[in-house]
Amino acid sequence: MPAIDVLKARQTQVFKKGQGEFEMDCNRKSLSGAVSQRACVFCGSRVVLYPVADAVHLVHGPIGCAAYTWDIRGSLSSGPELHRLSFSTDLREQDIIHGAEKKMEKSVRDLVAKYQPAAVFVYATCIVGIIGDDVDAVCKKLHRELELPVIPVHSEGFKGTKRDGYRAACDALFKLIGTAEPEKPEPISINIMGEFNLAGEAWIIKNYYEKMGIKVVSVFTGDGRVAEIKQAHRAALNVVQCSGSMLGLAQMMKEKYGTPFIRVSFFGIEDTSNALYDVASFFKKDEIYKRTQELVKSEVAEIYPLLKEYRKKLKGKRAAVYVGGAFKAFSLILALRSIGIDVVLAGSQTGTKEDYEILKDMCDDGTILVDDSNPIELSRFALETRADIFIGGVKERPMAMKLGIGFCDHNHERKIALAGFEGMMNFAKEVHDTICSPVWNYYRKKAWYE
Amino acid sequence: MSKAVTQNSCSYCTPLGASLAFKGIENAITMLHGSQGCATYMRRFLISHFREPIDIASSSFTEETAIFGGGANLHLGLDNLISQYHPELIAVASTCLSETIGDDMNLHIKDYVARKKGESIPFIVPVSTPSYQGSHIEGFYLAVVALVQAFAKGESNPSGPVNVFPGMVSCEDLRYLKEVLKEFDLSYVMVPDYSETLEGGNWEEHHPIPPGGTPIQVLKHTGTARASIEFGQVISDKQSAAKYLAQKHGVTSARIPLPIGIRCTDIFYQTLEEISGKSIPFSLRKNRGRLVDAYGDAHKYVFGKRAVVYGEDDFVLSIASFLLEIGMQLSVCGGSGKGEGFEEKMMQLVNDNHAEVPIIYEGSDFKEIEMAAMEKGADVFIGNSKGYSISRSFDIPLVRVGFPIHDRIGGQRILHLGYKGTLNLLDLITNELIRTKQSLSSVGYSYI
Numbered sequence: 001m002p003a004i005d006v007l008k009a010r011q012t013q014v015f016k017k018g019q020g021e022f023e024m025d026c027n028r029k030s031l032s033g034a035v036s037q038r039a040c041v042f043c044g045s046r047v048v049l050y051p052v053a054d055a056v057h058l059v060h061g062p063i064g065c066a067a068y069t070w071d072i073r074g075s076l077s078s079g080p081e082l083h084r085l086s087f088s089t090d091l092r093e094q095d096i097i098h099g100a101e102k103k104m105e106k107s108v109r110d111l112v113a114k115y116q117p118a119a120v121f122v123y124a125t126c127i128v129g130i131i132g133d134d135v136d137a138v139c140k141k142l143h144r145e146l147e148l149p150v151i152p153v154h155s156e157g158f159k160g161t162k163r164d165g166y167r168a169a170c171d172a173l174f175k176l177i178g179t180a181e182p183e184k185p186e187p188i189s190i191n192i193m194g195e196f197n198l199a200g201e202a203w204i205i206k207n208y209y210e211k212m213g214i215k216v217v218s219v220f221t222g223d224g225r226v227a228e229i230k231q232a233h234r235a236a237l238n239v240v241q242c243s244g245s246m247l248g249l250a251q252m253m254k255e256k257y258g259t260p261f262i263r264v265s266f267f268g269i270e271d272t273s274n275a276l277y278d279v280a281s282f283f284k285k286d287e288i289y290k291r292t293q294e295l296v297k298s299e300v301a302e303i304y305p306l307l308k309e310y311r312k313k314l315k316g317k318r319a320a321v322y323v324g325g326a327f328k329a330f331s332l333i334l335a336l337r338s339i340g341i342d343v344v345l346a347g348s349q350t351g352t353k354e355d356y357e358i359l360k361d362m363c364d365d366g367t368i369l370v371d372d373s374n375p376i377e378l379s380r381f382a383l384e385t386r387a388d389i390f391i392g393g394v395k396e397r398p399m400a401m402k403l404g405i406g407f408c409d410h411n412h413e414r415k416i417a418l419a420g421f422e423g424m425m426n427f428a429k430e431v432h433d434t435i436c437s438p439v440w441n442y443y444r445k446k447a448w449y450e
Numbered sequence: 451m452s453k454a455v456t457q458n459s460c461s462y463c464t465p466l467g468a469s470l471a472f473k474g475i476e477n478a479i480t481m482l483h484g485s486q487g488c489a490t491y492m493r494r495f496l497i498s499h500f501r502e503p504i505d506i507a508s509s510s511f512t513e514e515t516a517i518f519g520g521g522a523n524l525h526l527g528l529d530n531l532i533s534q535y536h537p538e539l540i541a542v543a544s545t546c547l548s549e550t551i552g553d554d555m556n557l558h559i560k561d562y563v564a565r566k567k568g569e570s571i572p573f574i575v576p577v578s579t580p581s582y583q584g585s586h587i588e589g590f591y592l593a594v595v596a597l598v599q600a601f602a603k604g605e606s607n608p609s610g611p612v613n614v615f616p617g618m619v620s621c622e623d624l625r626y627l628k629e630v631l632k633e634f635d636l637s638y639v640m641v642p643d644y645s646e647t648l649e650g651g652n653w654e655e656h657h658p659i660p661p662g663g664t665p666i667q668v669l670k671h672t673g674t675a676r677a678s679i680e681f682g683q684v685i686s687d688k689q690s691a692a693k694y695l696a697q698k699h700g701v702t703s704a705r706i707p708l709p710i711g712i713r714c715t716d717i718f719y720q721t722l723e724e725i726s727g728k729s730i731p732f733s734l735r736k737n738r739g740r741l742v743d744a745y746g747d748a749h750k751y752v753f754g755k756r757a758v759v760y761g762e763d764d765f766v767l768s769i770a771s772f773l774l775e776i777g778m779q780l781s782v783c784g785g786s787g788k789g790e791g792f793e794e795k796m797m798q799l800v801n802d803n804h805a806e807v808p809i810i811y812e813g814s815d816f817k818e819i820e821m822a823a824m825e826k827g828a829d830v831f832i833g834n835s836k837g838y839s840i841s842r843s844f845d846i847p848l849v850r851v852g853f854p855i856h857d858r859i860g861g862q863r864i865l866h867l868g869y870k871g872t873l874n875l876l877d878l879i880t881n882e883l884i885r886t887k888q889s890l891s892s893v894g895y896s897y898i
Contacts, residue, residue, distance in 0.1 A: 007530055007533065007534060009530075029510060029512050030486050030508070030510045031510065031526075031530060032507075032508070032509045032510045032523045032524070032526040032527035032530060033481060033507045033508075033509065033510075033526060033527030033528065033529065033530030033531045033534075034507070034510075034530055034534070035489070035505045035506070035507045035508075035534075036486055036490070036508070036510070037490065038486055038490060039486065039487040039490040039491060040485045040486050040487025040488075040490070041485075041487070042485075042487055043487050043490070043491070058455070061546070062463060062546045062580075062581035062582045063456065063459050063461060063462065063463055063581060063585070064462060064463030064465075064466070064488065064491065064492075064546075064581050065487075065491075066456070066459065067459045067461070067462045067463070068462070068491035068492070068494070068495050069491075070458060070459075070836075071839070084839075085457060085458060086457065086458050086459065087455055087456070087457055088455070088456045088457075088459060089454065089455065089456070090455075090456035090459065091546075091582050092582050092583075092788075093580075093582050093583055095582070096546075096550055096582050103454050104454075106454035106455075107454040107455035110454055110455050111455055126484070126485055126511075126545075126546060126547040126550075127546050127547055127550040127582075130516065130547070130550050130551060131550065157484075157485030157486070157487045157488070157511075157547070158484075158485045158486075158511035158512060158513060158515065158516055158547060159512075159513050160512075160513075161486075374534075375503060375505055375658075376534055376535075376656070376658050379656035380656060383655070383656065394494055394497060394498060395490070395493055395494055395497060397497070397501075398497055398500075398501050398502050398503045398504075399503040399656075401501075402502070402503055402650075402652060402653045402656075403652075403653055403655075403656060404652060442652075443652045
């Protein structure tokens with residue numbers, strides 16, 4: 001097998017902590033031919049808006065973009081499930097030649113008549129701008145005539161990275177915010193941002209805050225409803241998780257409505273506790289603080305003995321972490337440490353310079369840090385660092401498992417809640433069950449017939 | 451205007467099929483000429499079915515690329531793929547973006563090859579697969595045609611191998627076809643053959659390109675083959691590798707149905723008999739006997755049961771033909787192809803069998819299928835896992851076959867072809883109907 005080298009143009013996106021100068025050259029477009037694990041602008045927009053369950057999500061473009069994102073996330077809804085359907089204008093050659101504004105308009109009208117959604121998001125994909133469709137104008141006209149928000153999402157795949165897709169989604173949400181007023185504004189209230197209710201995680205988190213005596217106005221966008229999003233400007237505080245996707249919206253809300261925000265993570269005991277305490281401190285009310293203490297104490301007391309058992313069994317095991325946003329990587333490192341596991345490889349698809357500085361400080365010497373990596377690098381480093389488990393998304397799964405490295409899905413397709421205290425238990429169990437499975441014993445030994 | 455909006459599409463985009471087909475060539479890697487997302491989405495989609503590492507590169511268009519053309523990106527991508535993967539073949543498939551801006555991929559590749567004159571570089575095979583033309587299956591066929599066009603040499607020769615163009619079938623199907631060809635003592639060139647690359651064993655070290663696939667050196671023999679066998683009844687001439695080889699290299703072609711069910715499999719084995727000059731081997735005859743016997747065992751459970759069948763056109767046609775053999779009724783037949791001829795072939799099959807006319811869709815989506823199933827009634831859904839949401843809402847069983855299967859493991863190991871594959875399908879379908887009957891009964895029969 002030929003030696004595997006990091007491509008020259010990517011050498012400033014791969015570091016080993018403790019060796020040489022560190023300056024991650026991140027937030028770049030993916031390198032042509034490098035088999036990035038990233039998707040595109042459209043993907044960024046689609047994942048952020050996807051959980052809004054009472055809106056129609058119409059993908060304006062050829063069939064692929066809609067087909068590959070049909071029911072793709074494990075985002076749950078307590079009511080309508082329009083988000084789980086895949087709508088496409090399925091553009092054909094004639095549409096490319098003659099333009100497809102009419103087809104898009106008719107699609108919206110048909111869908112609104114059929115499903116009575118609370119809003120329509122129209123995603124512009126790669127070729128829509130190129131063929132000259134004026135999506136904004138058509139949406140505006142439909143908005144007026146149908147008397148419901150028809151919002152264009154400018155998510156042409158090639159116009160940037162996944163982060164630009166997040167921004168386009170935030171722009172779309174921002175258009176909804178402030179278009180309705182609550183009957184009675186609550187002074188002690190928050191929006192939770194960057195929480196997508198995978199496997200019901202938003203419900204777990206919401207429940208904590210409600211126990212603390214804090215009203216959750218809106219979750220962006222887990223179990224999302226258009227009516228709640230419209231009133232989100234009346235919340236007293238934005239609590240932002242998954243910094244990559246929603247920080248932009250929090251900043252826009254701060255500018256326009258003066259809503260302050262804090263950054264949190266709901267993953268792992270430490271970060272979940274901090275997320276609750278930080279919000280409690282913000283409201284400066286003794287009874288809230290007291291309730292928070294009680295909540296954290298009782299939750300931790302419940303899971304701590306079990307985690308201790310896992311820690312005994314997992315001590316000294318090694319993990320590779322490669323996730324979408326860097327913030328998630330921070331939490332994963334802490335959570336893995338809390339069950340005795342060392343992180344030997346850490347990276348993200350969309351981290352910023354500041355993110356990688358934090359990541360570097362968190363990691364031990366010798367840990368390999370990567371930005372926008374690819375299968376060749378990831379498998380090479382996972383083997384080199386002798387990782388026992390790889391934590392990532394579905395594209396990393398077979399690559400790790402082929403080599404006899406266990407895998408845990410921490411991406412948006414997972415079906416197990418990993419947020420909050422109970423999520424930490426689920427995570428520890430999954431990591432344990434994966435690493436301790438006897439199947440790996442058969443992997444790296446030569447078979448009898450070889 | 452026909453329907454404006456497609457809901458829960460049965461078809462996927464053209465480059466997906468091309469990417470799958472290129473996985474069947476040894477030491478090859480595919481690059482999609484367009485946005486990064488296309489490659490990533492298709493990788494994810496394929497990986498969720500095959501559960502194997504599948505690398506597809508992208509030329510990662512930016513706004514500048516869309517304005518000034520994709521030449522520079524394509525060249526850089528080729529350089530990077532060569533230095534990381536050391537492939538023998540780089541297949542480049544276009545996307546809707548590169549096609550819409552009118553990017554001349556062939557010219558870029560020609561420039562690249564000229565620039566690298568004197569250096570040893572891999573073969574580069576382009577294929578035009580804009581997603582607004584055709585669907586995934588057309589992309590698959592076009593990729594096979596592109597390979598044959600690029601590598602076939604010489605003239606047909608009676609002592610040459612037989613070309614086999616199996617179409618989009620499972621890894622297990624490909625392995626089974628190879629066994630059958632061996633039984634007929636035939637040397638063959640199978641294009642594509644992803645039976646190893648997409649279902650291999652565990653690795654001691656990372657393989658940038660998984661081992662397996664038809665070697666490039668072997669592809670040239672498609673030109674000197676004694677005959678071509680191509681599965682598919684609705685493949686247009688432009689998408690037919692067999693047709694191309696017949697025209698350019700004089701290779702006799704047998705374009706026959708996908709061998710599912712007794713009638714279609716008989717055609718296949720008779721074709722092999724003619725090509726090889728060897729009568730159908732005893733083992734295959736025994737399989738046929740077993741299948742006939744099993745038809746008898748199953749007939750009471752399946753007779754008159756109404757089936758909704760969907761998937762690639764040729765797959766639906768052969769499954770439908772098999773279902774009529776065992777006395778089932780076709781309720782809805784949804785072909786995912788965006789070409790022509792499916793409805794006509796379907797009607798011919800129905801008329802030949804004096805069967806009730808089902809609702810037939812070309813280029814169908816699952817919303818249409820759902821409405822039609824409601825109208826015509828259904829006892830079982832037969833097709834890929836994407837029919838699950840309807841099957842669940844109707845509370846009617848789904849027999850998962852074909853591609854993709856995203857909610858079970860082992861989709862790549864389902865055998866559909868030949869008498870043996872048909873027997874497998876018969877068991878799956880019959881047992882699902884029995885299971886339904888058993889679980890609906892208040893008695894709880896333990897013998898059925």
